[in-house]
Amino acid sequence: MPVFERETYLPFARHDVFSWYCRPGALTRLQPPFAGSVVQEPPEGPVDGAESVITLNPPGLMGNSAKAGIDLLGTLLPMSPQAAVTWRSRHEDYEHDRGFSDVMVAGPLKSWRHQRRFEDSGEGTLLKERISYELPVLKRLPRAARQMTQQRFEKELERIFTFREHQTIQDLAFHQSHGSLATQQRHERSDTQAWLEPHEDSTHARINVVAVSGATGMIGTQVCALLGGAGIEVRRLVRPESTAGSAERGDSQPSDDTAIRWDPEAGTIDAEALAEVDAVINLAGEPLAAKFTPEHKQRIQRSRIRGTRLLAETLVRLEQADDRGRALISGSAIGWYGATGADRTHTRTPLHEEDPAGTDFLASVCQQWEKEADAAAGEGVRVVTVRTGIVQSPSGGALARQLPLFAAGLGGPLGRRQVLSWISLDDIASLIVHLTLDSRAHGPVNAVAPHPINGADYARTLGAVLRRPAVLPVPSLAPQLLLGKECTREMVLADQDVSAEKALSLGFGYRHPSLEQALRHVLGR
Numbered sequence: 001m002p003v004f005e006r007e008t009y010l011p012f013a014r015h016d017v018f019s020w021y022c023r024p025g026a027l028t029r030l031q032p033p034f035a036g037s038v039v040q041e042p043p044e045g046p047v048d049g050a051e052s053v054i055t056l057n058p059p060g061l062m063g064n065s066a067k068a069g070i071d072l073l074g075t076l077l078p079m080s081p082q083a084a085v086t087w088r089s090r091h092e093d094y095e096h097d098r099g100f101s102d103v104m105v106a107g108p109l110k111s112w113r114h115q116r117r118f119e120d121s122g123e124g125t126l127l128k129e130r131i132s133y134e135l136p137v138l139k140r141l142p143r144a145a146r147q148m149t150q151q152r153f154e155k156e157l158e159r160i161f162t163f164r165e166h167q168t169i170q171d172l173a174f175h176q177s178h179g180s181l182a183t184q185q186r187h188e189r190s191d192t193q194a195w196l197e198p199h200e201d202s203t204h205a206r207i208n209v210v211a212v213s214g215a216t217g218m219i220g221t222q223v224c225a226l227l228g229g230a231g232i233e234v235r236r237l238v239r240p241e242s243t244a245g246s247a248e249r250g251d252s253q254p255s256d257d258t259a260i261r262w263d264p265e266a267g268t269i270d271a272e273a274l275a276e277v278d279a280v281i282n283l284a285g286e287p288l289a290a291k292f293t294p295e296h297k298q299r300i301q302r303s304r305i306r307g308t309r310l311l312a313e314t315l316v317r318l319e320q321a322d323d324r325g326r327a328l329i330s331g332s333a334i335g336w337y338g339a340t341g342a343d344r345t346h347t348r349t350p351l352h353e354e355d356p357a358g359t360d361f362l363a364s365v366c367q368q369w370e371k372e373a374d375a376a377a378g379e380g381v382r383v384v385t386v387r388t389g390i391v392q393s394p395s396g397g398a399l400a401r402q403l404p405l406f407a408a409g410l411g412g413p414l415g416r417r418q419v420l421s422w423i424s425l426d427d428i429a430s431l432i433v434h435l436t437l438d439s440r441a442h443g444p445v446n447a448v449a450p451h452p453i454n455g456a457d458y459a460r461t462l463g464a465v466l467r468r469p470a471v472l473p474v475p476s477l478a479p480q481l482l483l484g485k486e487c488t489r490e491m492v493l494a495d496q497d498v499s500a501e502k503a504l505s506l507g508f509g510y511r512h513p514s515l516e517q518a519l520r521h522v523l524g525r
Contacts, residue, residue, distance in 0.1 A: 001111075004131040004154050008165050011124040012172045012181070018097045018118050018125075019182035020172060021045075024234070025225030027052055029171055032163040033395040033425065034524045036084055038221075046091040046100040055084035056108065059156045061407050061466060061523075110134035131157070159524040166521060167426075170511050171229055174430055177509070178437050179204055180230035203507070205327060205382070205439040207278045211260055213237040213307060214283030214331070218396040219388075222429035223281060230433070235277060237262050237269075237284070264307035275318050279327040279436050282311055282373070288491065289397075291484030292361065304331075304369045312376040312383075319380040327382040329436050330373035334387050334421055334448065335362030339494040350452075350499040353387070353444040362490050370444065382442060384435045386428075389448035389498060392518050393425035398492075399462075399522075405474070406462055412472035414479065416456035418495035421448040424518035426511050434508050441506055450500040450513050458515065465519045 010017050020026060022045035028038045036057045042050035087107035094100040097118065104112035111134040119126045135153060138146050175181050210227055214220040215236040224234045238259045260277075262269035264284075274280070286303040290296050308330055315326050337351045338344045338358020345356055357367040370385045377383040392399050405411045423431075428447050435441040453461070463470025479488045500510075512518035519525070 001132050001134055002150055002154075004133070004157055006129045006158075006161050008127045008129070008161075008168075009121060009124055010127060010168060010172065012176070013123070013183055014118050014120050014125045015097055016172065016176075016181040016183055017127070017168075020168075020175070020229055021100075021116075023229050023231060025228030027054070028221060028225035029167055029229060030164045032160055032167075032524055033393050033522050035160050035163075036087075037395065039086070042091055046102065047094045048092055050091045051088060051105070052091070052102070053086060053088050056087055057084050059152075108136070110136050110138075129161070163521065163524055170426070171226070174226070174433075174509075175230050178230060178434070180232075182231070185231060203440050204437050205279075205325070207232060207327075207437055209233045209235060209277045210279045210281060210436065211235045211237055211274060211277040212281045212283065213262075213311070214285065217283060218393060218425070219391065219428055219432070220281075220283045222425060223283070223432050226429050226433045227436075230437075233258070235260050235273070237280075239263055262307075262310065264303070264310050267306070267310060269310055269314055271314050271318065274314055275322065277326070278324060279329060280311055280315060281432060281436060282308055282328065282330040283432075285331065288362070288487070289401075289483060290487065292486040292490075293484075297361065301365055301368065304365065305372055308369060308372040309375075312373055312381070315381050316376050316379040323380060325380070325382065327384070327436060328373055328376055329384045329386065329432060330370070332366050332370050332385040332387045332444065333362065334389050334446065334496050334498045335360075335490065335494075336366035336370070336387055336444075337496055337498065338363045339490040339496070340418075341495065350497045351446075352499050353446060353502055360490055361486065377442070382439070384441045385444045386432055386435065387444055387446045387448075387498070388428055389421040389423045389446070389496075391425055391428055392422055392515075393522050395425075399519075402462065406466050406468050406470065409468050410472055411459060411463060411466075411468060411470050412474050413455040413459040413470070414474045414476070415493050416454065416473070418455050418493060419452050419497040420455060420458050420494075421446075421452045421496050421498035422458075422515060422518075423447055423449050424512040425522060427518075430511065431503060431508055434506070438506055445502050445506070446498050446500055447503065448498045448500050449510060449515070449518070450504065451515070452497050453515050461515050462519060465516060465523060465525045 024041065027041045031038050031054060036055045039053040039055060042052045044050055085108050088105050089102040090105050092101045092103060099117040101113060101115045113132050115130045117128040119128065135149060138149060210232055212220055212224055212234060215224050227234050235258045238261060240263055260270050260273040284307050286299040288300060312328060315328055319326055336357050337355060338360050341347060343358040343360040343363065348355060357363045373383050373385055391397050394400050394403060402411060431447050435445060459470040476488060476493060479492045512521060
C-alpha cells in the first residue's frame with residue numbers, strides 16, 4: 001500500500017495548533033478552493049466517531065477549469081450539472097493535544113487513512129502526517145502506468161498540503177495578532193470556544209458571539225470559519241426554507257440549531273436570539289453577475305436594502321434596551337465610486353472612502369445600502385461598511401469565469417488600461433473579521449489589496465501563474481452575451497483605482513499584497 005508522508009514546522013505552541021485544528025471552521029480553512037469544498041465539518045471537532053463530508057474537484061488546471069465551466073453553465077441552465085465527487089470521512093485515534101486520524105468511509109479511492117501527530121519542536125510544533133492509500137483499479141494497470149498515476153496523485157497531494165501549510169501559519173498568526181489563540185484567551189468556555197476579554201487599552205472589541213447573514217456564500221463561508229478559529233461563537237442568519245433563491249444569496253438553511261431566523265421581505269427577525277450577539281456581519285444579497293434587467297435590478301436593491309434596514313433597526317432597539325456596544329459590519333462594494341471616470345463627479349485618484357458616490361446603477365445601490373447601515377451609527381451601534389473589490393478565487397467570481405479560457409490558451413485582457421482593484425478571498429475574509437474585532441473601525445473601509453493592477457497586467461500575471469499565453473484580447477461582446485451590456489460595463493470593464501490606505505492604517509496585515517501571490521495560493525500553483 002502506497003504511503004505519503006509530510007512534516008510541517010509551525011512556529012506556534014502545540015496546544016495552540018491542536019486547539020485550532022479542533023475549533024469550528026478548521027476544515028473549511030484547510031480545504032483549498034482549487035481542490036473542492038466542505039459540506040459538513042465534524043460537529044464537535046475530530047474526536048473519535050465524528051464524521052466530515054467534502055466535495056473534490058477534478059484535479060489539475062484542466063480539472064479546475066472544467067469545474068469552473070460547469071458551474072458557469074449551471075447558472076444558465078434550469079438544472080445544475082455536477083463536476084465534483086463526494087468524500088465522507090470518519091475520525092479515529094483522537095488524543096488531546098497529540099493527534100487524530102481520519103479514514104475514508106465513502107469516496108473515490110479504494111482506501112485512505114490520514115494520521116496526524118503534533119509534537120513539540122523548540123518553541124513551535126512539528127506536525128507529522130502519514131497517509132496510506134489505495135487508488136482504484138491501479139493493480140490492473142501496467143507497472144509504468146501505475147507509477148505515473150501514483151506520482152501524479154502524490155503531486156496533487158503536495159499541492160494541497162502546501163496550501164494547508166501556508167493557511168495554517170497565516171491563520172494562527174492572524175489569531176495571535178488578535179489575542180485569540182487558545183493560550184491567549186483568559187476564560188475557557190469549552191474545548192472549542194472562549195470568551196475574549198481584552199485589556200482596557202486594547203483596540204480589540206469584546207466579541208463573543210457573532211451573527212452572520214450570507215453565511216453560506218463564498219465570502220461568508222470563510223468569514224464564519226475564521227471566526228470559529230478565533231474561538232468565537234457563530235450564529236447564521238437564515239431565511240425560511242421556502243424562500244426562493246436563498247441558496248444563491250448565501251443564506252440557505254443550515255443544519256445547526258443556533259441559527260437565527262429572519263425574513264427581510266416580511267420584515268421579521270428573531271430579535272430575542274439576536275439580542276445575544278455582540279456583532280452582526282451582513283453579507284447577504286442577490287448575486288450581481290447577471291443581465292441588469294429591471295427585475296434583476298430590483299432584486300439586487302431589495303435584497304440589500306431591506307435586509308440591512310431590518311438588521312440596523314433591530315440592533316438599535318436592542319442597544320437601547322441593553323447597551324452592549326454592538327457592532328454592524330455591513331457589506332458594500334467599490335461600485336460606490338462609479339464604474340468609470342464618466343460616472344463620477346470628480347477626477348481624483350486613487351479613490352478614497354471620503355469620495356462621493358458615483359452616478360451609475362451600482363453606485364446608487366451601494367449608496368442606499370450604506371445609508372441603511374449608517375442609520376444605526378448614531379444610536380450606539382458601531383457601524384462599518386466594507387467596500388469590497390474584485391475577489392480572487394477559483395470557487396466563484398471573475399477568476400472562475402476566466403479559468404476555462406486561460407486553461408485552453410485563449411485567455412487575454414478584457415481591456416488593457418482600466419484599473420482593477422482586487423483582493424484575495426483570504427484577505428477579504430480576514431479583513432471583515434479584523435474590522436469586527438477592532439474597536440477603532442468605523443464608517444466605510446475599502447476592501448482592496450494595496451496594489452491595484454491594470455487589465456493587461458492582470459491577464460499577463462494570470463497567464464504566467466497558469467503557464468498559459470495571455471495575449472488574445474477578449475472582445476467586450478463575449479461577456480455582454482452572458483451578462484448584458486450594462487452589467488459588463490459596470491463590473492467587467494470597470495476602471496476603479498481604489499486606495500487600501502484606511503485598512504492599512506487600522507493595522508490590517510495583508511496575506512497577499514501582490515496579485516501573483518494571491519493567484520498562486522488560491523490556484524495551488
